[in-house]
Amino acid sequence: MQRSRAIFFWQWLLAFHRNVQIIVLAAVISALMVFVQRLPAWSLIDHRSFDYLTTVRPPALPKNGPIIVAIDEPSLAEINLQWPWPRNLHARLVAALRAAGAKVIGLDIIFSEPSTAQADEAFAAVLGPDVVLAGDETLISSLQADQLIRTMPLSMFTDTGAVAGIASVSLHEDAVLRQIPDIEDSFAAAILRAAATPIPASEQDLLVQSYGGPRTYPTVSYYQALEPEVFLPEGLFRGRIVIVGLSLQNAPSISSGGADAFATPATIHNGRLTAGAEVQATFVDNLRTGDGVAKAGSGSTALLLLSAVALASRLVWRGTNWRTWCGAAIAITFAVLGSFLVVRTTGIFMPPALPAVSLAAVVLAQSSIDYASERRSRRQITKAFSQYLSPDLVERLAKDPEQLKLGGETRELTILFCDVRGFSTIAEGLKDDPELLTQLMNRLLTPLSNVILKNGGTIDKYIGDCIMAFWNAPLPDPDHARHAVSAALEMLTAIAALNNDLRSEAQGVGPAFPELRVGIGINTGTCVVGNMGSDSRFDYSALGDAVNLAARLETASKDYGVPILLGEATATQVHDAFDVRELESTTVRGRSEISRVFALKSTFA
Numbered sequence: 001m002q003r004s005r006a007i008f009f010w011q012w013l014l015a016f017h018r019n020v021q022i023i024v025l026a027a028v029i030s031a032l033m034v035f036v037q038r039l040p041a042w043s044l045i046d047h048r049s050f051d052y053l054t055t056v057r058p059p060a061l062p063k064n065g066p067i068i069v070a071i072d073e074p075s076l077a078e079i080n081l082q083w084p085w086p087r088n089l090h091a092r093l094v095a096a097l098r099a100a101g102a103k104v105i106g107l108d109i110i111f112s113e114p115s116t117a118q119a120d121e122a123f124a125a126v127l128g129p130d131v132v133l134a135g136d137e138t139l140i141s142s143l144q145a146d147q148l149i150r151t152m153p154l155s156m157f158t159d160t161g162a163v164a165g166i167a168s169v170s171l172h173e174d175a176v177l178r179q180i181p182d183i184e185d186s187f188a189a190a191i192l193r194a195a196a197t198p199i200p201a202s203e204q205d206l207l208v209q210s211y212g213g214p215r216t217y218p219t220v221s222y223y224q225a226l227e228p229e230v231f232l233p234e235g236l237f238r239g240r241i242v243i244v245g246l247s248l249q250n251a252p253s254i255s256s257g258g259a260d261a262f263a264t265p266a267t268i269h270n271g272r273l274t275a276g277a278e279v280q281a282t283f284v285d286n287l288r289t290g291d292g293v294a295k296a297g298s299g300s301t302a303l304l305l306l307s308a309v310a311l312a313s314r315l316v317w318r319g320t321n322w323r324t325w326c327g328a329a330i331a332i333t334f335a336v337l338g339s340f341l342v343v344r345t346t347g348i349f350m351p352p353a354l355p356a357v358s359l360a361a362v363v364l365a366q367s368s369i370d371y372a373s374e375r376r377s378r379r380q381i382t383k384a385f386s387q388y389l390s391p392d393l394v395e396r397l398a399k400d401p402e403q404l405k406l407g408g409e410t411r412e413l414t415i416l417f418c419d420v421r422g423f424s425t426i427a428e429g430l431k432d433d434p435e436l437l438t439q440l441m442n443r444l445l446t447p448l449s450n451v452i453l454k455n456g457g458t459i460d461k462y463i464g465d466c467i468m469a470f471w472n473a474p475l476p477d478p479d480h481a482r483h484a485v486s487a488a489l490e491m492l493t494a495i496a497a498l499n500n501d502l503r504s505e506a507q508g509v510g511p512a513f514p515e516l517r518v519g520i521g522i523n524t525g526t527c528v529v530g531n532m533g534s535d536s537r538f539d540y541s542a543l544g545d546a547v548n549l550a551a552r553l554e555t556a557s558k559d560y561g562v563p564i565l566l567g568e569a570t571a572t573q574v575h576d577a578f579d580v581r582e583l584e585s586t587t588v589r590g591r592s593e594i595s596r597v598f599a600l601k602s603t604f605a
Contacts, residue, residue, distance in 0.1 A: 025365055026309045033358045046351040047172055051265040053340045054209055061211045062289045066281035067240050068219040070247030075222035087115050087123035093226055094126045100228045101238030104195045106132040108167055108245030108277045111153045127162040132190045134167035165190030177262040180206040180283055180292050188283035195241055197288050206292030210266040214274045217281045245277025296350040308355030312362030320367040328363045332356045408530030413470045414484040415547050417554035420465040421517040447494040455487040460541050470542050473529040481524050481573035488520045488564050521553030523567030562599040571598035
């Protein structure tokens with residue numbers, strides 16, 4: 001009972017140590033991720049994940065959205081005038097669009113400087129509350145100060161009732177346009193106010209929800225819009241918002257750049273830039289439909305981080321293996337899919353990178369710790385048992401340390417003692433040549449040890465010229481008795497081979513030795529086996545009455561005149577495999593009880 005309680009306490013202590021380790025690891029990684037997510041490089045990861053998740057299956061283009069009138073290559077060729085075009089031409093366009101039923105006309109062109117008096121007056125004459133003109137804001141930074149310069153349309157244009165809105169955009173660190181400008185005085189907001197369209201309130205900055213790549217919006221050329229009744233279907237502009245701006249196709253890629261063209265989240269799929277007029281149309285639809293995306297707050301982000309770390313801790317709580325990584329992969333997949341579903345259903349972007357990386361970091365770190373611990377355990381086991389077991393058994397034990405219960409356990413063993421007969425006489429004859437005696441010992445014990453290891457035995461110790469070995473520990477061996485007896489028979493063969501070698505050497509120039517003989521005692525019984533000794537020095541060994549009887553049987557084999565003597569339990573387990581003969585029952589030396597002893601018939605002289 002006390003032993004069981006001690007084992008339980010030790011197992012609890014080990015588990016407690018691991019649990020504390022995981023908790024500390026989770027806390028460290030959580031703190032590290034809080035710091036890492038504040039780095040500029042991390043924001044790029046969140047930006048890129050936003051691009052993928054919002055454009056992999058973008059929502060359909062809202063109905064009755066803006067129509068783009070593109071100042072494009074066909075228009076430049078057809079109109080055949082140098083840019084910038086005269087403002088009386090823009091006046092013709094405004095008049096044509098209004099006549100075609102356009103609800104609001106947004107001119108994404110800066111009219112901040114006067115041109116000719118006649119052209120400016122013609123342009124001002126057609127302007128009204130249904131026309132929105134573009135303004136610009138530029139931040140100029142210097143060592144002395146930051147200066148914000150605002151460029152607005154000429155007052156003669158806005159005095160007629162035309163509305164002005166800031167068409168400037170802000171790019172993220174990777175030069176991608178994802179941010180919807182401040183709503184208050186933006187070009188898109190001015191268009192919606194002119195169209196009497198309510199703008200849903202938002203307490204935070206919004207990100208752009210792309211509907212597709214370039215030319216996703218219905219687009220017509222400028223020259224076509226000048227004469228819609230000739231070039232366009234009837235009623236195309238009726239009741240619609242129309243945005244006029246540059247949309248050149250000769251510079252549509254990131255590498256070549258372009259005038260008033262921007263990289264957007266959709267660029268990640270097609271590598272193309274989107275014209276500023278189409279970007280403004282996207283802003284308009286994002287604001288009027290509420291499709292603009294809000295980024296999750298710091299509270300939600302912290303909750304995601306803690307949830308991911310908690311889940312990862314649960315995955316590694318009892319150990320790490322391939323199932324742990326499968327679970328982590330599934331959890332990361334759900335984090336990405338969850339972020340996709342949330343942004344689609346609620347319009348809130350919850351960056352999946354933070355929980356995914358946090359979860360992977362905990363699993364990877366604990367897996368590395370477990371792997372290092374396992375490697376250390378394997379090295380310790382290999383070092384501890386390489387002298388006791390065959391290499392194959394050591395490898396099996398290192399791969400599955402659970403088969404080893406250190407500290408002592410009760411198990412049925414078969415124990416073998418082997419002693420060289422007359423070795424004292426041999427040693428006395430070589431007292432003046434200890435090196436030769438050492439060589440003889442090595443030549444004797446090496447083949448005997450190899451036989452034991454070959455048959456799956458564990459070498460307990462060498463006691464002078466005696467070998468103690470046992471079977472069925474530390475690895476289980478259901479046929480331990482048969483393997484021990486097989487080893488004993490092979491040991492006799494090994495001794496005979498060694499004697500032949502010594503005789504052959506003696507006929508030459510080698511020393512002459514008397515014929516070597518061994519006595520072997522084998523017994524089976526319940527023993528305590530494990531690491532035994534002191535705190536500073538211990539051996540993997542076996543203790544018990546069965547061990548003592550095996551040692552006595554080895555001594556008694558000389559009295560019976562047989563090389564191998566078996567105990568009753570061993571003989572019972574191997575009688576089907578070997579021809580055993582019972583000798584007369586006797587009291588072996590050192591024991592008061594009468595013991596039944598057996599010998600192998602094949603070993604009788």
